Amino acid sequence: MDGIARIGRYTLDLTEQMGRMMLFVLSSFAWLTRPPFRFYQIVKQLNFIGYKSTFVVVLTAVFTGMVLALQGYYTLRKFGSEAVLGSAVALSIIRELGPVLAALMVTARAGSAMTAEIGIMRITEQIDALDTMAINPLQYLIGPKLVASLIAVPLLVALFDVVGIYGGYVVGVQLLNGNEGAYWSSIESAVEWKDVYGGILKSISFGLLISWVCCYKGFHTKHSAEGLGTATTEAVVLSAVLILVWDYFLTSVLL
Amino acid sequence: MIKLVGVEKTLGGQPVLRGVDLTIPAGKLTTIIGRSGEGKSVLLKHIIGLMQPDRGEVWIDGTDIARLKGQALNEVRKKFAMLFQSAALFDSMTVCDNVAFPLREKLRLTGDTVTRRVDEKLAQVGLAGMGHKFPAELSGGMRKRAGLARALVMEPEIILFDEPTTGLDPLMAKSIHDLIVAMHRQFGFTAVMVSHEIPEIFGISDWVAMLKKGRIAEMAPSSEFVKTTDEEIREFIFVGGTFMTKGLPTASL
Numbered sequence: 001m002d003g004i005a006r007i008g009r010y011t012l013d014l015t016e017q018m019g020r021m022m023l024f025v026l027s028s029f030a031w032l033t034r035p036p037f038r039f040y041q042i043v044k045q046l047n048f049i050g051y052k053s054t055f056v057v058v059l060t061a062v063f064t065g066m067v068l069a070l071q072g073y074y075t076l077r078k079f080g081s082e083a084v085l086g087s088a089v090a091l092s093i094i095r096e097l098g099p100v101l102a103a104l105m106v107t108a109r110a111g112s113a114m115t116a117e118i119g120i121m122r123i124t125e126q127i128d129a130l131d132t133m134a135i136n137p138l139q140y141l142i143g144p145k146l147v148a149s150l151i152a153v154p155l156l157v158a159l160f161d162v163v164g165i166y167g168g169y170v171v172g173v174q175l176l177n178g179n180e181g182a183y184w185s186s187i188e189s190a191v192e193w194k195d196v197y198g199g200i201l202k203s204i205s206f207g208l209l210i211s212w213v214c215c216y217k218g219f220h221t222k223h224s225a226e227g228l229g230t231a232t233t234e235a236v237v238l239s240a241v242l243i244l245v246w247d248y249f250l251t252s253v254l255l
Numbered sequence: 256m257i258k259l260v261g262v263e264k265t266l267g268g269q270p271v272l273r274g275v276d277l278t279i280p281a282g283k284l285t286t287i288i289g290r291s292g293e294g295k296s297v298l299l300k301h302i303i304g305l306m307q308p309d310r311g312e313v314w315i316d317g318t319d320i321a322r323l324k325g326q327a328l329n330e331v332r333k334k335f336a337m338l339f340q341s342a343a344l345f346d347s348m349t350v351c352d353n354v355a356f357p358l359r360e361k362l363r364l365t366g367d368t369v370t371r372r373v374d375e376k377l378a379q380v381g382l383a384g385m386g387h388k389f390p391a392e393l394s395g396g397m398r399k400r401a402g403l404a405r406a407l408v409m410e411p412e413i414i415l416f417d418e419p420t421t422g423l424d425p426l427m428a429k430s431i432h433d434l435i436v437a438m439h440r441q442f443g444f445t446a447v448m449v450s451h452e453i454p455e456i457f458g459i460s461d462w463v464a465m466l467k468k469g470r471i472a473e474m475a476p477s478s479e480f481v482k483t484t485d486e487e488i489r490e491f492i493f494v495g496g497t498f499m500t501k502g503l504p505t506a507s508l
Contacts, residue, residue, distance in 0.1 A: 134329035
């Protein structure tokens with residue numbers, strides 16, 4: 001009976017937590033529709049989540065494209081199909097690796113920082129201070145991060161796609177002497193708009209997931225240094241896992 | 256006027272407030288004392304709506320905020336300011352921006368008007384010329400002063416002070432107390448302070464209330480409070496010997 005009770009308690013806790021998370025994000029979006037509109041805060045967060053993540057995303061994209069081309073070239077050569085290297089690299093990046101890896105990089109760089117920033121504000125009563133000034137923290141702190149993340153992540157994914165494909169070009173064509181025309185024309189013939197739309201759709205949902213999970217964890221940080229560490233770890237791990245799980249479901253729907 | 260009726264609150268399965276009945280007189284400085292962990296800060300958070308009671312009512316000028324949320328609660332909070340134990344300054348902003356923050360956010364003021372009001376408040380709390388510094392560059396006492404300037408800048412009707420002198424040396428603590436009293440005299444707001452600074456608070460408070468076992472055990476003008484016959488309260492407040500009270504020369508065992 002104890003075991004059943006524990007499972008029941010765990011299920012109830014999990015359901016309650018999911019309900020709280022849902023209310024958190026819905027309330028944040030609801031507060032965004034009320035004045036004052038926080039354009040400056042959104043631009044500030046775009047700079048932090050988007051612009052400042054550019055370097056790490058570009059770096060990841062270059063090496064992802066390069067390693068894909070390297071692996072792809074030697075695999076395809078066994079079947080005499082080096083000519084489709086471009087399409088193999090582009091489709092892998094646009095459909096899967098671009099959205100997933102860019103989202104994981106944003107989680108590691110910006111998501112963890114979001115949780116830590118909001119968590120410290122919680123511990124040092126800065127969020128309570130906002131409340132006492134009749135300023136809703138969801139509107140001032142969380143809403144702009146959600147919006148900025150929804151805008152920044154798709155743009156970073158688009159950048160990842162372009163840079164990754166060029167990374168593949170450098171290895172496949174410049175280093176391994178593949179055919180340049182075949183590389184680009186295979187991309188042109190294989191990549192369809194629905195691949196691009198699918199990637200964009202994934203990146204938008206990942207953007208929401210990252211800021212949602214990371215802001216929620218930061219906002220509900222327990223009042224201790226250990227609590228902040230736990231919240232940051234949980235935010236990064238949960239975001240990363242949800243990105244991978246959600247990616248599978250979206251792919252199965254989009255294909 | 257602030258009035259709490261039968262306020263009960265349980266945190267983590269532990270009853271903290273067990274039916275608090277408390278009336279805070281308008282325009283006076285009332286200090287809530289009590290042993291550590293009695294729930295003084297929790298009580299303060301109920302007064303400003305940062306926490307909601309499990310049972311009971313919290314009346315602020317005729318409005319029960321115990322069940323208010325969102326915009327309706329924010330409307331009542333416009334009467335308030337709060338000086339937190341840690342000062343709760345926004346660490347990404349300079350002192351100037353911290354003090355200017357409520358003016359920009361709530362009154363949508365900009366430019367010279369903000370600068371003038373911020374400079375005026377910083378001068379009043381003895382921080383003239385320190386506006387460009389970040390909170391991390393200030394001492395504990397200076398942070399409390401900056402927090403007080405931010406609390407005063409909107410000229411609120413009610414200011415709550417959560418252990419405003421915790422972590423300060425006796426001289427700095429005295430200067431913060433003197434500053435609170437001077438500002439209270441000048442602006443006439445209703446002040447509610449949570450403090451452990453016994454006997455000092457008896458020299459500055461108009462009223463003193465003692466929180467004991469989740470209830471208000473005693474509340475009286477500070478000069479009357481020290482005449483209490485409750486042995487436990489006498490032991491708590493006279494642990495340091497004799498002291499001055501507001502309106503009376505000396506109280507002692």
